Amino acid sequence: MNGHPTPAPALLARRARPRAEQALKADRLLLAGAVRVQRRTPSSVFATVQGDSGRYECGWSDRTGWWCTCPSRDAGCSHLLAVRRVVPAGRGRGAPA
Numbered sequence: 001m002n003g004h005p006t007p008a009p010a011l012l013a014r015r016a017r018p019r020a021e022q023a024l025k026a027d028r029l030l031l032a033g034a035v036r037v038q039r040r041t042p043s044s045v046f047a048t049v050q051g052d053s054g055r056y057e058c059g060w061s062d063r064t065g066w067w068c069t070c071p072s073r074d075a076g077c078s079h080l081l082a083v084r085r086v087v088p089a090g091r092g093r094g095a096p097a
C-alpha cells in the first residue's frame, strides 16, 4: 500500500471526477443500445438517447454546437458523451467526421 505509483501528470490535469462518472454512464448507454443516431448531415447531427429517467433528444449543429434536452443542459452530460463516441465531431469547428 505504501509504494503506490503516482498517476501520470496528464491524468491528474484532467480533473476527471464528475467527468468520469458521466463517461461511465455514457458507456452504459452505449452498451444498452440506448443511443440512436436518427439523422446526420454535414452541418448537423440528431440523435435520441433513452436515459434512466427519460428519452432525450440531442445533437450537434454547426451553429449551436452540441445540445441536449436533458435537465443538465450541459454539453458534458452522459447523453452527449455517448453520442459523441458514435459521432466524433469537431467542437464547433466544422462538421462531424
Ligand SMILES: [Zn+2]
Residues within 6 Å of the ligand: 056, 058, 068, 069, 070, 071, 072, 073, 077, 078, 079, 080
Ligand atoms: Zn443530456
